[in-house]
Amino acid sequence: MTATLALGTYRITGEELAAAARRAASSSGGWIDTAPNYCHGRAHRLLAPVLAESPRVGIATKTGFLTEATARSAHAAGVIPNTKIRHSLSPEYVRWQTERSRTELGRNPDVMFVHNPERQQAELHTQLRAAFTALEEAVHAGHLSSYGVATWSGFQEKAFTIQQLDRLATEAAGGDHHLRVIQLPVSLVMDGHFTEALHGTGPITAATELGWDVHASAPLHGGELPHLATPEIAELISPGAEIAAACLSAVASCPGVSKVLLATCDPTHWSDALAATRAEVSRDMLRTVLDVLATSD
Template identity: 50%
Template sequence: MIADLALGTYRCGAFPEAAVRAAASGAQWVDTAPNYATGRAQDLLAPALAAHPSLRIATKAGYFTAATGADAVDAGVLTEDQAAAGYSLAADYVRWQTGRNRAQLGRERLDLVLLHNPERAHPGDRAALHAAMRDAFVVLEAEAAAGNVAGYGVATWAGLEEEAFTVGQLLALATEAAGGWHHLVAVQLPVVLVQAGVVALVDGDVVGAVFA
């Protein structure tokens, strides 16, 4: 495996400057999420992405700020109770958030959309979790068919270790959602000195893995 450096923006202190420096250093990817920087991350990254169109972007759906939750309620994609949770994998929300990500990042097509810690959706209830993930995958398959998304996946801190799902189950859910060939292309995992063992949980069937 040959590693490609990427810019991760979780707790990043200077988004535009970091993106410009990353591009100048040869990085090919920027990873972000709509809840980073109290909901401002994607707007802050947009100018640098416009100036460096070769940078590929990975973003997420799942966590959201209170302000984004209020907007989702106004848009009719979340109830007030759902918005109060600060997290959702509801199909209508994932569709809406994917469009919002595109608008905020200034991209007609997102290179990668990740379900953000999906194990958070239904802790302890794997059947409900897998159903919610499959429904979200259906939305992302439709977004891929429409040319709005190149691929999708999951970003998980603990889903594999806690056995909320396996790589094989992710692939099966994506196949079911797509009715065949799918656009599931990445699993993003935390690879740090105290959690390096998580790499061993990714088996040979996964199409691609992104480590951050």
């Protein structure tokens, strides 16, 4: 079974965001991924009308990064020590940002991700435990359904493992916790965790074994992959498919991946991506493709 397509909003700006979100909301199992620092700090407010129109669409946001304006507001609220801070995992900030996100979105997020925690080098696990404690409080208050960790390089850099995150969340919750999802890059370029998943190892497999969801970010490597891959690779993955579609089919077929996040404001691209993520690629073929790519490096 392949993963479902979800809208990633990192690379979408301005009024195009609302139109893209409406397309995502109208899709089966619609899901939108955003963050308070996206779209120059405007993402939440631009998405709010769409969420009001489509209360069943899932919404994930994040806590961690601050824009300059957010830093001024957070400092005025007494939750960060100065306005120069651009990333924080402090429980005071996490609580403040969670409430701010609820207000700006006009509803409770389904998931709150701790955003790129690997940026915090000092006592990272202590900071994560404290952030998880604040998020557990939000879940118990009915303000979140669950929370997760969205990372770019944390697993690759061994800043943490799935087992460590599970332990820290258990310590934060004092028992059963609500850390239920991870987000990480999965593509034919950043293919390390992809390859591990095909061999039953790595963070994707470990998260799946705990019953967590796995959201794949940057499946087209920021739009670069269609220019990096070859027609021959696309033909191998999905005969007759365009390069971008074949690459999306591959990521959607990665074992353990439950959602594929794609940032596009083009209606045709979205429609093509929906079809691509429904086309399943066998594990044997995925292994062959990744072996071919490894050989060509």
